[in-house]
Amino acid sequence: MVLSPLKLFGYALAFRFSSGRGRCFSPGIKAMLVWYGTRLRLLLLDWSAAKWWRGWFEAG
Amino acid sequence: MPDKLILRDWQQIRGWLEPRLQGVRLISLDIFDTVLGRYVGDPEEVQRAVCRAVSQRTGIDAETVWQARQHVEQALRAEAIQAGFDHECRYSSLLARWVAALEKEEEHHYALKHFILQTELDLEAATLYVKHDAQIFMAWVKEQNLPIIAMSDMYLDGELLCELLRRKGIVDYFSFVYVSADFKLGKYSGRLFEKMLQVNGLEGKDVVHIGDNPVSDRRMACRVGIQGIWLYEKAELRRRERQTLSAQMAQRGGIWVGRHFFECVATRMQQQDNLQPRSFFFRYGREVLGPAFSVFMQGLQERLQQQAAAEQPIEKLLFVARDGFLFERLYRTTAGQIPSEYVYLSRRVITAAATAEGLSWEQTIVAFYNPKQHGLESVCKVYGLPQETLQPLAQQHGFEDFAAPIHQWDDVRLHNFLNDQRVQTIIRREGQKHRALLQRYLEQVGFFAHQRVALVDIGWNGTVQKFLKQAFGQRADFPVLHGYYFAFVPKLYADFGENNVCEGIVHDSRRGNACERIPAEFEEIFEQGARSFEATTIAYREANGRVVPVLKADSAPDRQAELACNPLVAQMQQGIMHHWEHFNAVQQLTGYSSQQLLPYVHGLLERAVVYPTSEETRELTQLVHTEDFGHDHVLALANQSVGWGDLLHPRQLLRRLELSAWRYALFDRIPTGMANFAFRMAYLHTVKK
Numbered sequence: 001m002v003l004s005p006l007k008l009f010g011y012a013l014a015f016r017f018s019s020g021r022g023r024c025f026s027p028g029i030k031a032m033l034v035w036y037g038t039r040l041r042l043l044l045l046d047w048s049a050a051k052w053w054r055g056w057f058e059a060g
Numbered sequence: 061m062p063d064k065l066i067l068r069d070w071q072q073i074r075g076w077l078e079p080r081l082q083g084v085r086l087i088s089l090d091i092f093d094t095v096l097g098r099y100v101g102d103p104e105e106v107q108r109a110v111c112r113a114v115s116q117r118t119g120i121d122a123e124t125v126w127q128a129r130q131h132v133e134q135a136l137r138a139e140a141i142q143a144g145f146d147h148e149c150r151y152s153s154l155l156a157r158w159v160a161a162l163e164k165e166e167e168h169h170y171a172l173k174h175f176i177l178q179t180e181l182d183l184e185a186a187t188l189y190v191k192h193d194a195q196i197f198m199a200w201v202k203e204q205n206l207p208i209i210a211m212s213d214m215y216l217d218g219e220l221l222c223e224l225l226r227r228k229g230i231v232d233y234f235s236f237v238y239v240s241a242d243f244k245l246g247k248y249s250g251r252l253f254e255k256m257l258q259v260n261g262l263e264g265k266d267v268v269h270i271g272d273n274p275v276s277d278r279r280m281a282c283r284v285g286i287q288g289i290w291l292y293e294k295a296e297l298r299r300r301e302r303q304t305l306s307a308q309m310a311q312r313g314g315i316w317v318g319r320h321f322f323e324c325v326a327t328r329m330q331q332q333d334n335l336q337p338r339s340f341f342f343r344y345g346r347e348v349l350g351p352a353f354s355v356f357m358q359g360l361q362e363r364l365q366q367q368a369a370a371e372q373p374i375e376k377l378l379f380v381a382r383d384g385f386l387f388e389r390l391y392r393t394t395a396g397q398i399p400s401e402y403v404y405l406s407r408r409v410i411t412a413a414a415t416a417e418g419l420s421w422e423q424t425i426v427a428f429y430n431p432k433q434h435g436l437e438s439v440c441k442v443y444g445l446p447q448e449t450l451q452p453l454a455q456q457h458g459f460e461d462f463a464a465p466i467h468q469w470d471d472v473r474l475h476n477f478l479n480d481q482r483v484q485t486i487i488r489r490e491g492q493k494h495r496a497l498l499q500r501y502l503e504q505v506g507f508f509a510h511q512r513v514a515l516v517d518i519g520w521n522g523t524v525q526k527f528l529k530q531a532f533g534q535r536a537d538f539p540v541l542h543g544y545y546f547a548f549v550p551k552l553y554a555d556f557g558e559n560n561v562c563e564g565i566v567h568d569s570r571r572g573n574a575c576e577r578i579p580a581e582f583e584e585i586f587e588q589g590a591r592s593f594e595a596t597t598i599a600y601r602e603a604n605g606r607v608v609p610v611l612k613a614d615s616a617p618d619r620q621a622e623l624a625c626n627p628l629v630a631q632m633q634q635g636i637m638h639h640w641e642h643f644n645a646v647q648q649l650t651g652y653s654s655q656q657l658l659p660y661v662h663g664l665l666e667r668a669v670v671y672p673t674s675e676e677t678r679e680l681t682q683l684v685h686t687e688d689f690g691h692d693h694v695l696a697l698a699n700q701s702v703g704w705g706d707l708l709h710p711r712q713l714l715r716r717l718e719l720s721a722w723r724y725a726l727f728d729r730i731p732t733g734m735a736n737f738a739f740r741m742a743y744l745h746t747v748k749k
Contacts, residue, residue, distance in 0.1 A: 002326050008663045024573060025659050026314075027319075
């Protein structure tokens, strides 16, 4: 079971709202944005699909 | 020119090939990412890992070793181009020059070459898995009596690639292996295909080549007349993209390192085990306790290495019963050189020996911490004292019912009872017997025969270590004692004395990190996961000139409950062992330290303890917990779940939460995990920051 960064961020918030320390297993907002941003980019700019189309045109 | 085919899986390839079999004389397969998949995204990670291993062996900085390899590789590739070949480099040539660059003494070359070669092959083999569908396809081709050859653009020599295929159990499918490194010709230029056709005396139309690269495996194959098929596996490509991203994020540190690591472990486990139906307890061991215990074992190994590097090596490892049982099993699977032993020690036998000088009031009240205590009867059970001898004396001091709970710890009757010299004489006599047997047992396991000994246990207070020092610390041969605990929470004692070092690897309350204290929130599950199937040690006895442990009888009520849970614990431990195997393989490859993995593991445990799934709550509460402190009680891991109506009775609710071993499981009936989150915050406010 691999935990999503968002869940880890959520769990760490309980520390943030109580002891004031939530860094130890928080992924960090910036890093999390990079992660989800890149995932979104990979989804939208699907390079493997682009390659497939290139191959398809080449085949044609 | 043949069709430029794009097919999405092996099933489609078979469907295309089946009606055309008559015209085909040879099937050619690309190997990497076509027949063999990788658990890690980048093949460079294997080379980096080899450099780290070389660095450890030679003492040369890993980056220098890496640079030397790169330099030699580039030189060889340049030479190949100059000689009119493709920019290829053969591993055996690379190895010879690389070793010469690293090691000046020629007589050491052979051993170093052998070491590097074996390490590289071992690591490559550890990162690769055979794609299930590809294997089914190859078996089908063999049934059609068609020969299969391997065609790979790879720096390993052909015979080394054969060795890899042998280790993966698929070498017999191939009649020949063409590797770009052997011929200095690549698929990407089409020249390796031409060479293959020439060697086999075939024409392009006789051959079908399948691979995952649209250029090398399809376009170039088709250019020389071979039917190239581009295997376009969308899910596999997505997985590789995710792996690459995960590896990039790991550069940022924090939880990302652990996340990348355990993603690789999960992929590896999934590829090898996904077809096996597994029980809940196996899965829980594999996915929750496995990462925690594995990172503990890695931390332990690192500490043992540090001791050796500081020329203060640990000479003997003692895994303390009963929760050191699993750790001892895990240690035995490593190449650890330190002699180790599973020792039958328990709080019960240690505290019994501690009464050799009499029983103080402070010692007595330890038995009353248990909410289910039975007064003096509990004291006798905790310290192994004879009830039948002490009972008449207790009566004289006003204890009519020997088993009545004592809630007023300052009870005058108790003070009078303890101040009675007849009572103390009986206790001392018994304590001295216990102590003498314990001493002989410790001598027998070699405790006093080494300068530096380590105790390995789950935690928590370090009672065994504390009392050992107290009872035998005056002996001149008492060793320097290192206690390595999964979690160390010294609530009962602060001072462990000189030359008596304790450390919690996954959690140490002295570090003051609130995020890592999660094992202390549900100690029982970690104890259950690590414990032995045997009963707790309640005393020692002599048998054939040796001191042997006396275990609690199977007829005891708590032991009965334990026996019923043993099959579930066994399944959990199988899961943990399974995780450990894959953990080691990935650790060797990535080289991450336990410190780098811990933040993610703490997050993983936070999820498991504070936000359990319904299935986890339902299954884990089947387990019962027992303790080795002389009581016969069993502890249920969770009481009845909290409902909305309970919120109307906050005091009762608070009391229930206080008494529960696993508080967060009580919110099982309230969906979304919001109640767990709110309670977690409230709880964190109350504990010491």
